[in-house]
Amino acid sequence: MQVSSKKEFRSRTEVLLQLVFDWVAALVTALAVLVALFIFLFRVVEVDGDSMQTTLYDKDRLILWTVGCQPEQGDIVVVDRYTEDPLIKRVIGLPGDTVEVTEDAVYVNGIRLEEPYVNANFPNVPHGMEVTVPDGHVFVMGDHRNNSSDSRAEHIGCVREENLVGKVIFRFYPFSAIGGVE
Secondary structure, eight states: OOOOOHHHHHHHHHHHHHHHHHHHHHHHHHHHHHHHHHHHHEEEEEEEESSSTSSOTTOEEEEEEEEETTTTTEEEEEOOOSSSSOOOEEEEEOOOOOOOOSSSSSTTEEEEOOOOOOOSOOOOSSSOOOEOTTTTTTEEEEESSSGSSTSSSTTTTTEEEGGGGEEEEEEEEEEOOOOOOO
C-alpha cells in the first residue's frame, strides 16, 4: 500500500491552482481585448423605428464598424445628430454626386438606382428634388421612403461625413435574422 506524501499532495494542489490561475488570466485577457475592440473599433446599436424597413426592423441590434469609415453608395450608416436621436440610413449619394428623387425612382448622376431593398409599397415620397452633394457630405435615405426623415428633409439635408458614427456590418438580433446586412 502506498501513502501519498505531503510533498506530492502539495505538488498536485499547486498544479491545480496554477491551472485555475491560467484559465482565469486567459478569460480576463480575452475580456479586456473584447472591451478594447468595442471601445475603439466597433459599436453596438439598436434600431429605433421603422424607417429602414424592409431591411432593418425596430429593435434589431447591429454592430457598426467605426474606425476609418469611408462610406460607399448603398452602405447603411448611423448618423450622429448630437442634439437629437441618431439616424440609421442608407448612403445614396457621395460628394460631388447629383441626386434626383422622382415619384418612382432615385437617380445618381443621371443613372437610375436599382434598389431591391425598397419595398414597392413604399414609394419615393417626398419627391421632385435634385441636389448636388457637397464635398465632405453624403446624401442618405431610409428604405421605408414614405416614413423616413432623411436628406430629403430640409432640416437634415446632406450629412457631414464627420457625423457618421459608423457603417453597419452585422445584425446579431433577432437570432432569426443574424448575419450581414445589405
